[in-house]
Amino acid sequence: MKILDWYILKRYLFTFLMMLLLFIPIGIMVDLAEKVGAIIENKAPFNETAIYYLNFTVYFANILFALFLFLSVIWFTSKLANNTEIVAFLSSGVSFSRFLRPYLIGATIVAGFSLFLGMYLAPLASQGFNEFKFTYLKKNKKIQKTIDVYRQINDNDYIYVSSFSPTQKFGRNFTYEHFEGNELKYKIFAGNIRFIEADSSYRLTGYVKRTFENGVETVETERRKQMDFPFELEDLSPVEYAAETKSYGELLDFIESEKRRGSSNIGMYEVVKLKKWSLPVSIYILTIIAVAVSSVKRRGGMGVNLAFGIIIAMIYVFFDKIFGVMARQANFSPEVAVWLPNVLFGILAVYLLQNAKR
Known part of the structure; x- marks a missing residue:
């Protein structure tokens, strides 16, 4: 790898890590401030509470992985543009595609870790996170009834x-x-x-x-x-988050078993399975969009790029949530629900990249 590759790759990974280290403690403090009353009231042990927030970190980092990366790429690429470093790179004869290469290498590293996290670590965290939540945080709250349960035992x-x-x-x-x-x-x-x-x-x-x-x-x-x-009591009230707590191999077996039983939650389980693959792909797409948006030096500086990036991130989350809910609660294809946001933003990435090259 050349000096340019190492320079951008180190900035890529370091800024992403700093973004995680900055926002995760903020998320923990906000969550603790909201739930400290229930934790004290239900006498949750300190060690279980500490493990809960460790699981909380992994659980939400997995969900927001791509968005943290997106904002971090916009941040440091905008700084490169404002310092006229990108102009210097391109003026030295480096093509925009060649300039993009270290970003894609960094995206591959992060996507690989995201895949491992989603396949193995996040399910373990989800198990502990949800067990603590329903044991202590929702102990005195009314749990919603399950409706129209039909199962093959x-x-x-x-x-x-x-x-x-x-x-x-x-x-x-x-x-x-x-x-x-x-x-x-x-x-x-x-x-x-x-x-x-x-x-x-x-x-x-x-x-x-x-x-x-x-x-x-x-x-x-x-x-x-x-x-x-x-049959067990759980067969009458299947746990909706069950799929989130299983590693990928266990999840495939679980879905097949639930199909044989005629479960009404198959769409929800399929969404969980497909998201394990769609999230690493979205890291590449959002990286390309972030570079294309922030590689141009603008009159408003980094603020304009960050504002534009946050708008794109909000739209991405909106599409992701809307289609996810449709797959869970209607006869909507889980494949379409999970992959359509990536397809739409993939098209946007190609368009913005072509404009950035020009």
Whole structure:
């Protein structure tokens, strides 16, 4: 590598690291100021709180990785432009494409670390982060009910509940179906279902069992009946953040298992999987946009470049969040939801790069 490459690459990595070290403590202080009351009220141990903020650092650094990098590239490239260093580079016969090379090398290093972080470290951090949050920070808050849960428990059994409250361990309109091959053997209905912790069983109210044998249907009814079932309480209230807590290999197996069970959260899980790949790609795209925007010396100085960069970053986050929500809550393709912002901003990157070269 030449002196120019080392000079820009060191600035690229150093400024990005400084950006992380600057904003992460600010994020921790803001979060602590907001939640210190709940931490004290629920008597969260100091060591668990310290581990929570370590997980908090990894969790949010993973989410905001590309945006921190984007702003840091705009910052130091604008300083190069204002110091007329870029003009000197290009005047010495270096092409703009050659000038861009150390940025792409730096993006490769950061993207590689981002990929490793998203595949292995972030899932561990997410597990600890969410467990602490629901144990101490949301301990006294009402947890939202799960709606219309339909799941395949094993090769023969299916369950359905129209709504279930994890806090009360109570659900409505419960159905349990047992098949042998393609033949329905019996079906259990209940107006209400409640989990009994004392013996890990379920109490059914308005119990009706329809049994089918040799073309003959028999009906059994009881006002209240207590039963054991081959499923866990979590099957009635699947954890929405479950996919975030798994490494990539575990996530692939988990998604296949949830597809067989007929989970309604497949779109959400697919978004988590695809984001592990889309985030490293976005690092390249945002690096190119940042260089193209900030490599020109402007009358307003760095302030203009930073303002323009922040606007682009906000638009990127807006698109990312909107399409992510659509994939989670509607019949919208997770692939389109995750990759469309990168495609749109990739086109913008090519356009801005061509203008920068001219």
